[in-house]
Amino acid sequence: MCAGISLAWSELPTELIGRHGLYRRAHERGGEREVQFLFRDRKPRLPVWRDGRLQIVRWGNARGQSRFLPRTGWTWLSTINEGGWRNSRAILVDIPATLALERGVWYRVRQEIRGILVPDERGIAVAYMICEPASHYYQVMTRSDRMPVLGPVWQSQQHLL
Secondary structure: OOOEEEEEHHHOOHHHHHHOOHHHHEEEEOOEEEEEEEOOOOOOEEEEEEOOEEEEEEEOOOOOOOOOOOOOOEEEHHHHHOOOOOOOOOEEEEEOOOEEEEOOEEEEOOOOEEEEEEEOOOOOEEEEEEEEEOOHHHHHHHOOOEEEOEOOOOHHHHHHO
8 A cells, every 4th residue: 555655855855854864765766866755664754744834754653652543554535534533633634755655666646645644642643644445557556455545635524533
């Protein structure tokens, strides 16, 4: 389901690069510098747009830092629609990406990836990517049965959380 994203170096403010040590996540691709955010990293992080500000936050809870949050980095759109995150204080966010990674395949992303940001029991912001069943094209391209939900955060669905 999208095991990582890449964001063009030029898309990240210098202040964020320094504060979060993003130099060690830097890679070159075709002569262009990018920052990779991978779920398998020792400390997985994601960039998110929240209240008009770009922030770097923890990606999911796979390492069990929270006793209450799901031990994954993703949530189904259907779970949100069915009220599964209601009363969690989760908010919808956009995850900017130039490329996304699934099962070894890097592919271009032309829109933001939708996500939620939820506080853990210590108040630390944790991001989860929102996924949905994969389209036929996505299944053929990545051999995955789920894909990220793309597009800017939809204001009309804020009540779902």
